Structure formats: structure tokens, C-alpha cells
Amino acid sequence: MKSQLTLCQRVTFNCLLWLGLSVFSANAATPSSLPASTSAPVYSQAEIKALGFDIAKSLRCPMSANQNLLDSQTKIANELKAEIFLQLEQGKRKSEIIDFMVARYGQQIRYMPTFAAGTFVLYLFPLGLLLLVFAWGFKQHQSTKTHKISNMDTHHD
Amino acid sequence: MAAEIGLLLLIIATVICLLIAVLPLLKNSSEPYTNALISLLIHLNTFALLGAMVILGYLFIANDFSVAYVANHSNTQLASVYKVAAVWGGHEGSMLFWITATALWSSFIVNQHKANSAFMRSLCAILAAIMCGFLLFLLFTSNPFARLLPNIPLEGRDLNPILQDIGLILHPPLLFIGYVGLTVCFAAAVAALLDTQANIQAHCRRIRPWAILTWVALTGGNAFGSWWAYNELGWGGWWFWDPVENASFIPWLVATAMMHALILSSKRDAFYASTLFTCLLGFAICLLGTFLVRSGVVQSVHAFAADPSRGVSILTLLLLFSAGGFTLFAYRAPSLFKPSCYSVYSKESLMMLGNLILLVAALSILLGTCYPLLYEVLTEQSISVGAPYFNSLFIPLLVLICLLMGAAPLVRWQQAQPKVLIPLALYAGLALGLAVLLNLITLPKLSGYFLCGSFSALWLCICIIAAVRQQYAHRAPSASRSQRFNGMCLAHLAVAVSILGATTVSHFEQDELLRMGPGQGKVVAGYTFVYEATEQVAYPSYSAIQAKIQVSDTKGQVFAYIYPQRQTFNTNGMQLSAAGIHRSLFGDIYISMGTPLSDSEYLVRISYKPLVNWIWIGALMMMVAGICLLRRPAIVGAARHTYSAGHRLGAPSVHNGGL
Numbered sequence: 001m002k003s004q005l006t007l008c009q010r011v012t013f014n015c016l017l018w019l020g021l022s023v024f025s026a027n028a029a030t031p032s033s034l035p036a037s038t039s040a041p042v043y044s045q046a047e048i049k050a051l052g053f054d055i056a057k058s059l060r061c062p063m064s065a066n067q068n069l070l071d072s073q074t075k076i077a078n079e080l081k082a083e084i085f086l087q088l089e090q091g092k093r094k095s096e097i098i099d100f101m102v103a104r105y106g107q108q109i110r111y112m113p114t115f116a117a118g119t120f121v122l123y124l125f126p127l128g129l130l131l132l133v134f135a136w137g138f139k140q141h142q143s144t145k146t147h148k149i150s151n152m153d154t155h156h157d
Numbered sequence: 158m159a160a161e162i163g164l165l166l167l168i169i170a171t172v173i174c175l176l177i178a179v180l181p182l183l184k185n186s187s188e189p190y191t192n193a194l195i196s197l198l199i200h201l202n203t204f205a206l207l208g209a210m211v212i213l214g215y216l217f218i219a220n221d222f223s224v225a226y227v228a229n230h231s232n233t234q235l236a237s238v239y240k241v242a243a244v245w246g247g248h249e250g251s252m253l254f255w256i257t258a259t260a261l262w263s264s265f266i267v268n269q270h271k272a273n274s275a276f277m278r279s280l281c282a283i284l285a286a287i288m289c290g291f292l293l294f295l296l297f298t299s300n301p302f303a304r305l306l307p308n309i310p311l312e313g314r315d316l317n318p319i320l321q322d323i324g325l326i327l328h329p330p331l332l333f334i335g336y337v338g339l340t341v342c343f344a345a346a347v348a349a350l351l352d353t354q355a356n357i358q359a360h361c362r363r364i365r366p367w368a369i370l371t372w373v374a375l376t377g378g379n380a381f382g383s384w385w386a387y388n389e390l391g392w393g394g395w396w397f398w399d400p401v402e403n404a405s406f407i408p409w410l411v412a413t414a415m416m417h418a419l420i421l422s423s424k425r426d427a428f429y430a431s432t433l434f435t436c437l438l439g440f441a442i443c444l445l446g447t448f449l450v451r452s453g454v455v456q457s458v459h460a461f462a463a464d465p466s467r468g469v470s471i472l473t474l475l476l477l478f479s480a481g482g483f484t485l486f487a488y489r490a491p492s493l494f495k496p497s498c499y500s501v502y503s504k505e506s507l508m509m510l511g512n513l514i515l516l517v518a519a520l521s522i523l524l525g526t527c528y529p530l531l532y533e534v535l536t537e538q539s540i541s542v543g544a545p546y547f548n549s550l551f552i553p554l555l556v557l558i559c560l561l562m563g564a565a566p567l568v569r570w571q572q573a574q575p576k577v578l579i580p581l582a583l584y585a586g587l588a589l590g591l592a593v594l595l596n597l598i599t600l601p602k603l604s605g606y607f608l609c610g611s612f613s614a615l616w617l618c619i620c621i622i623a624a625v626r627q628q629y630a631h632r633a634p635s636a637s638r639s640q641r642f643n644g645m646c647l648a649h650l651a652v653a654v655s656i657l658g659a660t661t662v663s664h665f666e667q668d669e670l671l672r673m674g675p676g677q678g679k680v681v682a683g684y685t686f687v688y689e690a691t692e693q694v695a696y697p698s699y700s701a702i703q704a705k706i707q708v709s710d711t712k713g714q715v716f717a718y719i720y721p722q723r724q725t726f727n728t729n730g731m732q733l734s735a736a737g738i739h740r741s742l743f744g745d746i747y748i749s750m751g752t753p754l755s756d757s758e759y760l761v762r763i764s765y766k767p768l769v770n771w772i773w774i775g776a777l778m779m780m781v782a783g784i785c786l787l788r789r790p791a792i793v794g795a796a797r798h799t800y801s802a803g804h805r806l807g808a809p810s811v812h813n814g815g816l
Contacts, residue, residue, distance in 0.1 A: 053668060058545050060541050065456050066400070066458050066543075067393060068393070071390075071393055071394070072391070073391070073734070073752055078752070078760075106539070107538065107539070107540045107541075108539045108540055108541050109541070110540070111541050111543030111544055111546065112543070112545035112546050112549075113528075113540050113541070113542055118532060118536060118538075119528075119532075119540065122524065122525060122528055122542065125521060125524055126517060126524075126550055126554075129517040129520060129521065130517055133514060136510075136513065137501055137506065137510055140501050140506055141500075143496075144498060
């Protein structure tokens with residue numbers, strides 16, 4: 001009974017942790033490190049549209065307060081949108097296009113910061129907090145086990 | 158003259174607040190006398206502030222442009238309803254609105270509970286101190302009644318055209334009422350910390366309805382804000398994770414945690430430290446949000462009252478109040494901790510975990526919002542933290558929150574056994590299976606976000622059905638208990654509805670960006686769109702070019718005409734694009750008219766947004782659920798009743814956690 005109980009608890013704990021970790025790592029990986037194959041991809045028209053919109057949504061218009069390229073109506077945003085579609089038609093990858101934009105306009109154009117020396121806190125802080133929460137759950141579990149014994153005593157404030 | 162009376166009323170209110178704040182310190186005065194005096198002063202203060210609000214409204218109606226605030230936010234051409242709404246359309250007026258609403262709420266509390274206990278006296282004093290701080294801030298840095306003398310403008314500068322919308326009438330007042338609720342909960346938490354520990358559960362019960370009302374108002378504020386941003390072009394759609402949007406969403410997350418923490422504490426006589434901490438945090442976060450929005454340190458499309466000079470004052474208020482609150486908390490916290498004896502699978506633990514994860518989400522979003530600012534200060538380089546980051550942060554956390562939210566109503570108080578996990582695992586498996594199936598049917602490949610969203614919504618629905626079965630299978634619950642239970646189920650179901658709407662519109666929106674002129678057409682999402690003509694139209698406050706676009710369904714039946722506009726305002730020549738939206742329960746057709754590409758052609762964006770309205774329907778359901786929870790007048794009595802019921806449930810042999 002006792003071993004079954006800890007197993008259940010372990011499994012839930014690990015599942016939750018995995019959930020938290022995996023989504024982050026999946027997203028942190030997308031901007032720069034896609035598997036590099038030598039041949040340039042050839043996209044279908046529908047893929048170009050979907051990818052183009054996706055890229056335009058994840059980049060910031062250099063001229064407006066806080067708008068992505070897709071929504072912004074400024075001249076530069078329209079030019080950059082055209083540039084994205086042009087590069088997609090040339091067979092460029094998403095990461096290559098984003099790198100091109102970053103090289104031209106700086107890190108500020110990227111809405112998804114990379115996992116780097118200056119930005120790792122953004123990724124580790126939520127994970128750290130989440131670990132603390134799970135640690136609390138674990139401690140709670142341990143203390144109830146010991147408390148069942150002390151519960152026999154007269155209760156104390 | 159009227160403006161001077163308004164100013165005088167503000168000064169009077171400041172003095173009254175100062176008096177209320179120091180009165181409880183006078184130990185010598187006889188108590189009944191002080192109590193009556195506090196009640197009287199609280200009501201007087203409310204009258205003074207209401208008077209000031211009414212005068213400001215009158216100045217707008219009377220077009221008194223000698224008052225700077227009126228001249229900057231109104232115009233003779235402005236419709237009367239917007240003149241009234243303009244009272245809270247700018248910085249000074251919205252601060253006045255915030256203070257007045259605080260005063261009204263404090264009057265309401267005093268009426269309901271009388272100032273006859275130490276708790277009530279300190280609550281009034283703290284509220285008055287906060288109002289006093291705000292009023293001093295208003296008087297010294299942002300006086301709404303300041304005159305423009307001697308150069309009185311003949312015409313006002315007009316309310317920002319973007320703000321001339323039904324959204325301005327609904328969204329800011331609800332949000333401010335929510336902020337006021339957080340203020341009241343903060344003051345109540347401090348008062349509870351000052352009082353003896355024996356009464357702390359009673360205090361939690363007293364704060365609980367205020368917290369629920371706060372949550373209802375914040376839910377409404379956020380939902381209307383999101384709906385407004387969706388209607389307005391260039392605001393990034395229904396949610397963009399803009400710093401200003403986050404500044405209202407973070408308090409909502411904290412208020413949600415606070416509400417659940419108070420329910421937990423008032424039922425279970427435990428977890429006081431975390432509950433009161435959440436109450437303190439709510440107000441601190443809402444002041445921090447105000448600072449971010451009003452000082453102009455963040456770049457946002459929603460910031461309309463940004464001015465760096467105000468930042469320092471708001472920051473001072475923030476530091477003063479939160480330092481006071483948290484210091485008191487640190488001093489009292491050790492005595493609040495109790496050895497807890499709750500199984501990790503018990504309702505208490507799951508609710509507590511849920512609250513903690515809500516706080517993790519709130520703090521992480523706060524960090525993401527402030528990070529560009531911190532980064533720039535430290536490295537003098539700028540970065541952006543936007544929607545893709547926040548989605549990758551919030552969606553996994555949302556799944557965790559939903560897991561706990563579904564499971565908590567199904568497990569028992571206090572002594573749940575690990576075997577409760579068996580039915581829960583079955584439900585989770587069922588939800589996951591359905592989610593994967595849906596994904597494979599509707600999308601070309603597995604999508605993490607889609608799985609997260611559909612799993613959360615399905616899991617919540619399954620768990621709610623199970624909870625309803627469990628609740629009514631056993632025995633007929635008492636009226637108040639069943640009302641609370643129904644409210645809870647409705648609120649949780651509402652979250653599922655909102656998640657469903659958000660997931661669907663994020664994954665199945667169909668979008669076309671194209672060059673269109675008269676006579677051209679396009680098929681999007683099965684609907685045929687034909688650009689018929691470009692028209693010139695004139696309205697009292699603006700003129701516009703509009704496209705007349707005919708929409709027909711698959712059978713060729715014409716069912717709507719949509720008119721996206723490019724507007725030019727008469728008063729200041731400002732140009733705006735207004736989307737044409739055809740709304741329906743299962744999906745909106747959304748057309749916007751962009752820049753002209755040739756003499757007759759425009760860049761037109763046509764979108765079909767399935768289930769987008771469900772996001773706000775869910776929010777409305779949450780509000781209704783919250784109001785259901787509030788409806789009982791004898792809320793304290795009801796709480797006592799549920800408390801005893803909870804105890805019976807907690808007894809080991811009554812029934813088991815599963816089905």
C-alpha cells in the first residue's frame with residue numbers, strides 16, 4: 001500500500017513537471033535551431049501563406065508602438081511583409097527569415113526572445129517558481145504522513 | 158466657479174480622510190462616540206467625492222474649456238454620452254473615479270457592518286489612508302479642476318477618436334471597480350492582521366463577498382477590454398499580451414487566486430498566511446500595473462494617459478502601501494502558520510496548489526511585461542517580449558490550473574486517499590484521447606497548443622459532469638450549498654467555454670490579405686465576398702470612405718453586406734480604420750480596409766473567426782456565476798452553514814472521493 005502510494009505521487013509529479021518543461025523547450029528551440037538540411041525547402045502556396053502570416057505575427061513593426069507586422073499598416077511593415085513572402089518563395093526557412101530581420105533591425109523585432117545570457121531569466125524564473133510549488137506539494141505529502149501519528153496527540157495551536 | 162467648488166470638495170475629502178485615518182489612534186476617546194463619528198465621516202467623504210465627480214461631469218456637459226482636463230478631452234461636437242464617459246477617459250478623471258468608487262464601497266461596508274469592531278475601525282482607517290494618499294497625488298500632480306487661465310481655448314481638443322466607443326463606457330469603470338475591490342481587500346487584510354488571531358476566520362468570511370465582487374468586476378473589465386480591442390483595428394485582436402492588457406490581466410489572476418484562497422480559509426480555518434498574502438499582493442500588483450500604464454515606461458497601443466512625471470508619485474504610493482502591508486505581514490506571519498494535516502489529494506491541497514500556480518502565472522507574466530524595461534536599464538539594448546513568449550508561458554500553466562480546477566470539486570476535504578486518482582486518471586485519459594482525435598481530424602499535424610486547449614476544455618466539462626453527478630446522487634443538498642455548488646460549476650464551465658473559443662479561433666481562423674477594388678471577388682471559408690463599390694459617407698463627427706462588400710454563402714444566397722471604413726475625424730483630422738464585422742454565434746466575418754494600392758483598389762483583409770464570441774460569452778457566464786455566489790444577503794450565515802456541512806463531509810466514512 002505504501003509503495004503504491006509513493007508511486008502514484010511520483011508519477012503525477014513527474015507528469016506535471018514534464019508538461020511544464022516540454023512546452024518551454026519546444027518553443028525555445030523554434031527560433032534558431034531547426035534541423036538544418038542542405039536542400040532548400042519548396043513550399044506550396046498554402047504553406048507560404050500560413051508560414052508568412054505566422055512569421056509576420058511573431059515580428060514587431062519597427063515603426064509603431066506595439067504592433068506585429070501583420071496588423072501594422074505602416075509603410076515599413078508592408079514592405080517587410082512583402083520581403084517575408086519573397087524570401088519564402090525563394091525557399092528560405094522561417095529561422096533564416098527571422099535571423100535576417102534581426103540582423104537588419106536588432107533583437108527588438110523579435111517578439112519571442114531567444115534563450116541567451118541576457119534572457120534566460122525569462123525562462124528559468126517561471127520554471128523555478130513552478131518547482132517551488134511542486135516542492136510545497138511534496139512537502140505537504142510528507143508532512144501528512146508524519147502528521148497522522150502526531151494527530152493522535154491532543155492538538156496544539 | 159463650479160471647478161473651484163470641485164477642488165474645494167477634493168480638499169475637504171482629503172482632510173476628512175486624514176481624520177478617519179488618525180481617529181482610531183486616539184485611544185482615550187469613548188468608543189461609541191468614535192464609531193458614530195467614523196461612520197459619519199466616511200459618508201461625508203463619499204458625498205464630497207461624489208459631488209466632485211458630478212461637478213466634473215457638469216463641466217464636460219457645459220463645455221467649460223477653461224478647465225484644462227475638459228479642454229483636453231472634450232469638444233462641442235462630442236456626443237453627450239461620450240462627454241460623460243470622458244470624465245474617466247483621461248488620467249486625472251480616472252484617478253478621481255477610482256477614489257470615488259473606493260469611497261462608495263467604504264460607505265457601503267460601513268452601512269452593512271457598522272464601525273463597531275476593532276477590525277472595522279482599522280479597515281476604515283486604512284481605506285481612508287489609501288484614499289488620502291491618492292487624493293494628495295491628485296491634488297499635487299494631477300488636479301482635474303486645474304484652469305487654463307488666462308488663455309481660454311474656444312474649442313476643446315476632443316476626446317481621442319479611438320476612445321469614442323461603447324467600450325469606453327463599459328471597460329474602464331468595471332476595471333476600476335475591480336481595482337477598488339483589490340484596494341478594499343488589501344485594507345481588510347491589513348485590518349485582519351492588526352486584529353487578534355481569534356477572529357481571523359470571521360474576517361475571511363467578511364472579505365469573501367468583496368473578493369467575489371472584485372473578481373466579477375475584473376472579469377468584466379478584462380472581457381470588455383478584450384472585446385473592444387477585437388473591434389478596434391490595430392489593437393492586436395482579442396488578446397495581444399500588450400503590457401497594458403497584462404496590467405489588467407495580472408490583477409485578474411491574483412483576484413482569482415484571492416477569491417479561492419478566501420473560500421478555502423473561511424471554510425477550513427487554515428491557510429491564513431497565504432490568503433492574506435494574496436490579498437496584499439493584489440493591491441500591490443494593481444498599483445504596479447497603474448505605474449506601468451500611466452508613467453509611459455512601456456510601449457503600448459493602449460496607453461492614453463502616459464506621462465513620466467506621474468510615475469514617481471504612483472511608485473511612491475506603491476512603495477508606501479505595499480511596504481507597510483508586507484512588513485506587517487512579515488511581523489505577523491509566524492503566528493498565522495498552523496500545522497496542516499491535509500492529504501495532498503484533498504480538496505484543500507488541490508485548491509492551494511491551484512492558487513499557487515495562478516500566482517506563478519501572474520508573477521511570470523509580470524516579469525515578462527517588465528523585462529524589456531529591466532533589460533534596457535541594465536544593458537542599454539532593447540528587446541521585445543510579446544505574444545509568442547506569453548503563449549508558451551501561459552498555456553502550459555493554464556493546463557495545470559485546469560487540471561486542478563477540474564479535480565478539486567471531485568475530491569474530499571482533508572483526508573482523500575490516493576485511490577481518488579483512479580477515476581481522475583480515467584477522465585484525463587478520456588479527455589486526452591478526445592483531444593488527440595479532434596486534432597487528427599481537424600489539423601494536418603499534432604499541435605501542442607491545440608492539444609493543451611482542447612484537453613483543458615474537455616477535461617473541465619467531464620469533471621463538471623462528474624461533480625454534478627456526485628453532488629446530486631448522494632442526497633439533496635441544502636439550498637445555500639447547492640447555490641454555491643451551482644455557481645462554482647457555472648464559473649468553471651465558463652472557463653471551459655472561453656478556452657474553447659480561444660483555441661478554436663487561434664487554430665481555425667481563415668485569413669486572406671488581398672488587393673480588392675470594385676467588381677472583384679474572393680472565396681474565404683466557403684463564403685463568397687464581392688467588392689461592390691467604394692462609397693463616401695459623412696457622420697456628425699467624421700467622414701469616411703467605405704467599401705461595400707457583399708457576402709454570400711455556399712448556395713449563392715446573399716446574406717449580408719459588410720462595410721469596413723477608413724474614417725477621418727472632423728475635429729483633429731485623425732485617420733482611423735474601422736473593421737466591418739458580421740457577428741454570429743458560431744463565427745464572425747471580419748473585414749478591414751487597408752491602405753489604397755491604386756486609384757480604385759485597396760488592401761483588404763478578410764477573416765473568418767470561428768467561435769470567437771465564445772471567449773466573451775464565457776466571461777459573461779463567469780460574471781453571472783460570481784453574482785449568483787453573491788446573491789444571498791446573509792452570506793455570513795450561509796458560510797457558517799457550509800462550513801459545518803464541509804466538516805461532515807470531511808469525516809472519513811461519509812463517502813468516497815471518486816464517483
